[in-house]
Amino acid sequence: MAFLDIHHLEKSFGAMRVVKDFNLGIEKGEFVSFLGPSGCGKTTVLRMVAGFETPTSGAIRIDGQDVTATPANRRKIGMVFQAYALFPNLTVEQNIGFGLRVAGEGKAETGKRVAEMLELIGLPQLGSRYPFQLSGGQQQRVALARALAVRPQVLLLDEPLSALDAKIRISLREEIRRIQRDLGITTIFVTHDQEEALSMSDRVVVMHQGVADQVGTPFEIYNRPATRFVAQFVGTLNLLDADLMDAAAGHIRLGDVPVALNRTLPGRVGDRISLALRPETVALGRREHGNVVLAGHIAEVHFLGSVIRIRVTVAGQLVSLDTFNQPNRPPPAVGTPVEVSVSDRDLLVLAA
Amino acid sequence: MTGKRLWSWLAVVLGGLYFLLPLAGMVDFSLRMQRDGYSFGAYRIVLTDAQFQQTFGYSVGLALLTIVLGILIVVPTAYFVRLRFPGLRPIVEFITLLPLVIPPIVIVFGYIRIYNTSSVLPLTGSWWGTNILVLFGYAVLSLPYMYRSVDTGLRTIDIASLTEAAQSLGAGWARILAVVILPNVFVSVLSGAFLTFAIVIGEYVFAALLNVNSFGPYMVWMGGNRAYEPSALAVVAFAITWACMGLIQLFTRFSKFSTVRR
Numbered sequence: 001m002a003f004l005d006i007h008h009l010e011k012s013f014g015a016m017r018v019v020k021d022f023n024l025g026i027e028k029g030e031f032v033s034f035l036g037p038s039g040c041g042k043t044t045v046l047r048m049v050a051g052f053e054t055p056t057s058g059a060i061r062i063d064g065q066d067v068t069a070t071p072a073n074r075r076k077i078g079m080v081f082q083a084y085a086l087f088p089n090l091t092v093e094q095n096i097g098f099g100l101r102v103a104g105e106g107k108a109e110t111g112k113r114v115a116e117m118l119e120l121i122g123l124p125q126l127g128s129r130y131p132f133q134l135s136g137g138q139q140q141r142v143a144l145a146r147a148l149a150v151r152p153q154v155l156l157l158d159e160p161l162s163a164l165d166a167k168i169r170i171s172l173r174e175e176i177r178r179i180q181r182d183l184g185i186t187t188i189f190v191t192h193d194q195e196e197a198l199s200m201s202d203r204v205v206v207m208h209q210g211v212a213d214q215v216g217t218p219f220e221i222y223n224r225p226a227t228r229f230v231a232q233f234v235g236t237l238n239l240l241d242a243d244l245m246d247a248a249a250g251h252i253r254l255g256d257v258p259v260a261l262n263r264t265l266p267g268r269v270g271d272r273i274s275l276a277l278r279p280e281t282v283a284l285g286r287r288e289h290g291n292v293v294l295a296g297h298i299a300e301v302h303f304l305g306s307v308i309r310i311r312v313t314v315a316g317q318l319v320s321l322d323t324f325n326q327p328n329r330p331p332p333a334v335g336t337p338v339e340v341s342v343s344d345r346d347l348l349v350l351a352a
Numbered sequence: 353m354t355g356k357r358l359w360s361w362l363a364v365v366l367g368g369l370y371f372l373l374p375l376a377g378m379v380d381f382s383l384r385m386q387r388d389g390y391s392f393g394a395y396r397i398v399l400t401d402a403q404f405q406q407t408f409g410y411s412v413g414l415a416l417l418t419i420v421l422g423i424l425i426v427v428p429t430a431y432f433v434r435l436r437f438p439g440l441r442p443i444v445e446f447i448t449l450l451p452l453v454i455p456p457i458v459i460v461f462g463y464i465r466i467y468n469t470s471s472v473l474p475l476t477g478s479w480w481g482t483n484i485l486v487l488f489g490y491a492v493l494s495l496p497y498m499y500r501s502v503d504t505g506l507r508t509i510d511i512a513s514l515t516e517a518a519q520s521l522g523a524g525w526a527r528i529l530a531v532v533i534l535p536n537v538f539v540s541v542l543s544g545a546f547l548t549f550a551i552v553i554g555e556y557v558f559a560a561l562l563n564v565n566s567f568g569p570y571m572v573w574m575g576g577n578r579a580y581e582p583s584a585l586a587v588v589a590f591a592i593t594w595a596c597m598g599l600i601q602l603f604t605r606f607s608k609f610s611t612v613r614r
Contacts, residue, residue: 050516050520051519052516052519071519072516072519072520073518073519073520073521073522073523073524074522075520077520078520078521079516079517079520081513081516081517083510083513085510085513085514085516085517086517087514087517087518087531087532087536088509088536089532089535089536089538098518098521098523098531099521099522102521102522102523102527103522143517146517146521147520147521150521150522156520
């Protein structure tokens with residue numbers, strides 16, 4: 001059994017089912033992200049783990065103990081909120097020591113632990129400040145220290161970086177990951193930012209309409225999306241409509257162009273299927289590993305600095321591809337006839 | 353000075369005169385006890401009067417107890433209404449506004465009818481019982497001010513997140529209310545408390561009909577039996593009210609942390 005075991009979890013608000021048969025096992029010390037758009041149920045699952053929402057059905061076990069009916073203040077869970085939720089009337093030290101005082105720790109022990117935590121978040125000189133005297137990034141660091149001071153069994157992070165500006169967000173996400181690794185604490189991180197989820201997590205749970213669409217490593221999620229939603233939500237994606245010609249042999253038709261995928265495909269002859277293709281897997285011109293070559297012409301060119309995103313019309317459909325900028329080679333002009341090549345292995349057939 | 357500005361100043365001056373002239377007249381009258389000039393004679397008589405000291409002390413004590421009772425009733429109510437039962441807010445607001453609509457005399461007659469000496473709970477039959485009735489009555493009178501102040505204070509902080517943060521750190525409801533919520537609405541509670549203080553100090557109807565020796569009936573008695581002393585007493589009452597208002601400002605400005613700055 002996993003350290004944190006979420007078993008057939010369901011949550012309904014009135015007639016609306018916001019979490020549907022959610023199952024997940026998280027190992028001790030693992031960093032798992034819940035990724036999904038607003039309203040997909042990721043925060044609701046997190047709040048049920050924290051004890052702020054009561055599941056309609058299902059069970060939550062931490063270290064073998066069923067905590068489904070345990071009140072939030074007895075779950076030994078640390079939580080960091082999007083809005084920091086630091087106590088405005090308490091100094092940084094008092095905020096960090098709050099949970100320890102609640103637990104009845106002595107003054108000396110509390111002081112020592114608070115100093116340790118301030119050191120951990122790199123703010124040892126700000127202990128006597130009030131929250132309003134800190135920047136957003138500093139406040140979130142203090143919130144993290146406060147959650148960790150009580151040595152929780154599980155750390156829950158509810159979109160902790162959303163309210164911060166881009167630069168702070170990147171440095172803080174690296175810091176959160178470092179602290180999590182150092183302490184080896186089991187962590188759930190809720191975010192709608194795919195870059196955050198992919199860069200920080202051991203595993204990612206992509207949620208959609210209350211269901212965990214796919215659970216996997218960032219590499220698996222990005223390269224082998226299980227559903228159309230995951231493929232579209234994570235990363236940029238080309239979606240192409242094709243007709244199935246021979247399922248057993250893996251032959252399809254893209255417009256008028258026959259394409260051999262060289263693997264068995266689901267469905268029957270004449271079925272309409274969706275092909276997914278990441279922009280970075282498509283090359284301009286013929287390539288050694290690009291055994292599928294399609295002719296088209298340049299429709300759009302977007303110069304993004306180090307990367308140039310080119311859109312090519314192929315068989316009546318648009319395909320985006322990325323190339324690196326080369327100072328001695330200007331991007332092709334719109335309307336230029338070109339060939340694009342792709343490996344048949346990178347053409348994913350999506351489930352509906 | 354432009355014409356527009358002149359009219360603005362004129363309006364301010366007229367408004368100021370309307371408010372200040374009667375006060376100035378009252379202060380002037382309170383200082384004319386001796387025929388040959390101004391003196392503080394009336395103030396001396398009032399402040400050294402044993403009955404003044406007794407009634408004023410009693411009213412101050414009662415006001416402080418009313419404030420404590422008001423905080424104990426209003427802070428948890430307003431907090432839980434905001435946190436758990438937001439749908440009940442209009443109803444609770446309506447109930448807390450009732451003391452402004454229902455005259456105190458109706459409330460006190462209700463009390464006398466329910467808690468008289470031949471009732472099941474004969475509170476009016478004993479000194480303690482009567483004082484408890486007065487205290488509860490004053491807490492009711494202070495509800496509109498106390499509830500509004502605390503509710504406004506709660507609106508300025510994210511009580512849901514603060515509550516959940518405290519819960520995740522192991523705190524129970526009592527600690528959350530005492531250590532997290534109350535200090536963060538302290539300035540609001542204080543403004544409600546000072547208004548309560550001002551109301552209780554001058555309250556007459558409850559005190560007279562329940563026959564307690566508080567400051568309100570003393571002022572009325574003084575008004576009916578003396579000439580200069582009532583004016584001195586009124587000035588003292590005004591000074592106390594203004595001091596309360598000043599204290600609200602002082603606490604708001606110099607509190608170590610401010611909810612506004614967050």
